[in-house]
Amino acid sequence: MxxxxxxxxxxxxxxxxxxxxxxxxxxxxxxxxxxxxxxxxxxxxxxxxxxxxxxxxxxxxxxxxxxxxxxxxxxxxxxxxxxxxxxxxxxxxxxxxxxxxxxxxxxxxxxxxxxxxxxxxxxxxxxxxxxxxxxxxxxxxxxxxxxxxxxxxxxxxxxxxxxxxxxxxxxxxxxxxxxxxxxxxxxxxxxxxxxxxxxxxxxxxxxxxxxxxxxxxxxxxxxxxxxxxxxxxxxxxxxxxxxxxxxxxxxxxxxxxxxxxxxxxxxxxxxxxxxxxxxxxxxxxxxxxxxxxxxxxxxxxxxxxxxxxxxxxxxxxxxxxxxxxxxxxxxxxDSLIAHQNNPVPPAAPVKKKINGQIRFSEVHFSYENNKTILNNLNFTIQQGESVLLIGPSGSGKTTLLMLILRFYEPDHGIITIDDIDIRQMDPKDLRNSIAISFQEAFLLPGTILENIAYSVPNADMKDVYSAAELACADDFIKKLSKGYHTSVGEGFSQLSTGEKQRINIARALLKKSPILILDEPLTGLDEENQKKLANNLKLAVEGRTTLIVTHNPDMFKWANKILKFENGCIKELYTPNL
Ligand SMILES: Nc1ncnc2c1ncn2[C@@H]1O[C@H](COP(=O)(O)OP(=O)(O)O)[C@@H](O)[C@H]1O
Ligand SMILES: [Mg+2]
The missing domain is CATH 1.20.1560.10 (ABC transporter type 1, transmembrane domain)
Structure with a gap:
């Protein structure tokens, strides 16, 4: 009935x-x-x-x-x-x-x-x-x-x-x-x-x-x-x-x-x-x-x-x-509602501007009850710092990024941005302050331009071009039949993995948010482009809190910190001696 x-x-x-x-x-x-x-x-x-x-x-x-x-x-x-x-x-x-x-x-x-x-x-x-x-x-x-x-x-x-x-x-x-x-x-x-x-x-x-x-x-x-x-x-x-x-x-x-x-x-x-x-x-x-x-x-x-x-x-x-x-x-x-063991504090007053300091305090996480993925993580990323996440495949690097976006809740512990528990923030405000390029590149039906400007639909063309240049995407896009107006179609099979990846990076760079997250941004790129992109990113990350999952040696040179994942823990946390 x-x-x-x-x-x-x-x-x-x-x-x-x-x-x-x-x-x-x-x-x-x-x-x-x-x-x-x-x-x-x-x-x-x-x-x-x-x-x-x-x-x-x-x-x-x-x-x-x-x-x-x-x-x-x-x-x-x-x-x-x-x-x-x-x-x-x-x-x-x-x-x-x-x-x-x-x-x-x-x-x-x-x-x-x-x-x-x-x-x-x-x-x-x-x-x-x-x-x-x-x-x-x-x-x-x-x-x-x-x-x-x-x-x-x-x-x-x-x-x-x-x-x-x-x-x-x-x-x-x-x-x-x-x-x-x-x-x-x-x-x-x-x-x-x-x-x-x-x-x-x-x-x-x-x-x-x-x-x-x-x-x-x-x-x-x-x-x-x-x-x-x-x-x-x-x-x-x-x-x-x-x-x-x-x-x-x-x-x-x-x-x-x-x-x-x-x-x-x-x-x-x-x-x-x-x-x-x-x-x-x-x-x-x-x-x-x-x-x-x-x-x-x-x-x-x-x-x-x-x-x-x-x-x-x-x-x-x-x-x-x-x-x-x-x-x-x-x-x-609904899934963001308090974890049984981890009561949510009341919503915080809306903060106009997020600076981008990120802190994990005693964060535990598992997808299923019996399998711990992240075990008691404690670290702080200062505003404007660039941090590389390294560690074997399956060690929980992507998972950690998903926790910052609040796609999942920690079982225990607190994640804060600018000392505010992220559960106290409106998820929309939180996500608006983060630009992300996922490990798996996503393209939606539409032109390349629309795909790059997906989060900033009325972006200045100048900004779109410069984001694409930084992402090493400009060259190959210009060579396409209709350039930036080439439609990626629904199957988007005509683009290679590396090309799709670079469009995703351009999209993230165009969104000028205080926090930038790049999950394995160099996947599918040739050596030359890897080098170029690694150096370009140095410019792109300036003034933004940045988390990059990568093992690229060029980025090690300019990163401020490296978080090394092993068996659910972050083993090392150090500033490279440069
Ligand atoms: N949606 C999910 N449900 C259950 N387990 C998952 C899910 N996503 C990832 N995992 C598991 O969590 C672990 C960490 O995955 P992930 O964070 O993607 O690792 P990394 O990015 O370091 O390669 C892996 O063992 C993976 O199998
Ligand atoms: Mg991953």
Whole structure:
């Protein structure tokens, strides 16, 4: 129920449409209920011997049987046209509102995605998130259209029909009603297995899309290792699981639908016999039997809708839950809430200007409970100092940088900037005061210029060029077909690792923040460019507190301090003797 309300809350902004939909739905149902009556009158009064009803003689005077037939024929046409018009308008608005809700949930999901903490993605695969954002979001629309409107329209139709059926003939109405408990029993028995089967089919489908995504990323490796057939068999397994899970779901649905249809058949058979007998005894007119039978076909229609809605809604619920799992996931801000062992001090008053002194006091950190990555770190980096972080791969250098950005919280200990606990700062202020080039270079779709100016969109072109020159990127950018306006596209495969890296460094240098962080900035660069960049950085870091992960000997010459990582500790902390 909670899931339903959460799903429907995405339609709050369309409340007027929702009310209008209920009005249109009611009119659609009413016109549908009127449809068989002119035909029944034609059968009983024009073909049969019953006099025309009072309303007709009032309106048209004394009419012959043929005239009555023509009038009733016109009425049939009119009611049908009215019904078609109203129901089309209703369905049009229903689809429009449903799609608007789908759009809103996608927006909410993307907004959430932008705030997810890095921990989230260590637990969930990218392809799965993509599947949830693009396919599972449809479930919200399904729940609105099928869950809310199809079901309430069916319930209303059945209710009104039952009232009319009881007016026409008690016995026949009781037979029709008698099938309802059987239907309810079948629906109840099948809802849970259908929901379970739907959920596991979705998971299997999602894992197919995860596989495709991962294989595309690793395609060069696969082709170079000539492991296409191995990857194919691996995918075959996933595809087969998806096949069996979906097939199982449909099999359950088919059995369910078969049972429902059998119950309908039973009811119809009883009514044909009982109605036929009554018509022979003239306790019911042929026209009334016609109305009854046509209601009966329409009576089972909405009931079928309700019973099918069972399976559709179960699958939709599974999808909605997968969407809600992301919407309810810990956002980066939630993950910043106090560590159990490490209470957060109250927020500090906003500081206009950050100078950039960084201090670690007794900082312990682990990604998972049992594996310490950083063990009791204590050091201070003065404002404007350049510090090199060295140590074997996997020793926690990148992790330390992530802690300064507050992507993760220390288990114990305090990190301060200008003597303020970074947990007391607004994370946005903190991050605005740091420029970072990540170990893995990131490019977003757009031009090279847009990529460099990503954090400073209205930067002076002069500054962009000089940042690119310092980052040793200017030369290769100028040689590209459209220079700085070359689009890196979505695959950005045309740039080498070193080139991507230099664009990332230019981006960091352009953002003139008090703290500069460069994680292995020389990766992928040739010796000459390494030397050049190492020397250029000496100029770039002037006046900024800088942390660089590197083993480059040229930088050792001008750095103020070196922090050496070993087994989770910082072993050495010294100023090179220059
Ligand atoms: N998101 C993560 N979840 C769990 N463990 C991680 C994560 N990121 C890194 N690690 C582990 O933390 C250790 C330190 O990693 P990292 O800081 O990247 O090392 P370095 O940058 O020094 O090479 C490694 O053992 C790595 O496997
Ligand atoms: Mg690293």
């Amino acid at each position: 909670k899931t339903l309300f959460r799903a429907l809350s995405f339609f709050k902004d369309n409340a007027t449409h929702v009310y209008l939909l209920f009005v249109l739905m009611s009119i659609t149902i009413l016109t549908q209920l009127i449809l068989p009556w002119p035909i029944a009158l034609a059968i009983d009064c024009s073909i049969g011997k019953k006099p025309f009803p009072y309303v007709l003689s009032m309106a048209f005077g004394n009419i012959s049987k043929v005239e009555g037939l023509i009038i009733l024929g016109s009425l049939v046409l009119l009611t049908y046209l009215l019904h078609i018009f109203v129901s089309t308008t209703y369905n049009n608005l229903l689809i429009r509102t449903g799609l608007a809700g789908l759009m809103r949930v996608r927006l909410a999901l993307f907004n959430k995605l932008l705030q997810l903490s890095p921990r989230f993605f260590s637990k969930m695969q990218h392809g799965d998130v993509v599947y949830r954002a693009s396919w599972d979001t449809f479930s919200i629309q399904t729940l609105f259209q099928q869950g809310l409107f199809t079901v309430s329209s069916a319930v209303l139709t059945i209710g009104l029909m039952l009232i009319i059926m009881f007016q026409i003939n008690l016995t026949l109405a009781l037979i029709a009603l008698g099938t309802v408990p059987l239907l309810v029993a079948v629906i109840r028995g099948f809802v849970n297995p259908m929901e379970k089967a739907g959920l596991s089919a979705r998971d299997a489908d999602s894992s197919v899309s995860v596989s495709v995504e991962q294989s595309i990323v690793a395609l060069p490796l696969i082709q170079a290792s000539v492991t296409e057939s191995r990857e194919y068999s691996r995918f075959q397994e996933k595809a087969f699981t998806a096949f069996s899970k979906r097939y199982k779901q449909h099999r359950i649905e088919l059995i369910y639908q078969g049972l429902i249809m059998s119950i309908f058949a039973l009811g119809t058979a009883f009514i044909v016999v009982s109605g036929g007998l009554q018509a022979m005894e003239k306790t019911i007119t042929i026209g009334e039997l016609w109305v009854f039978l046509s209601y009966l076909s329409q009576f089972y229609g909405p009931l079928t809708q309700i019973s099918y809605a069972g399976s559709t809604i179960s699958t939709a619920f599974a999808g909605v839950n997968r969407v809600l799992e992301i919407l309810d996931a810990e956002s980066i801000h």
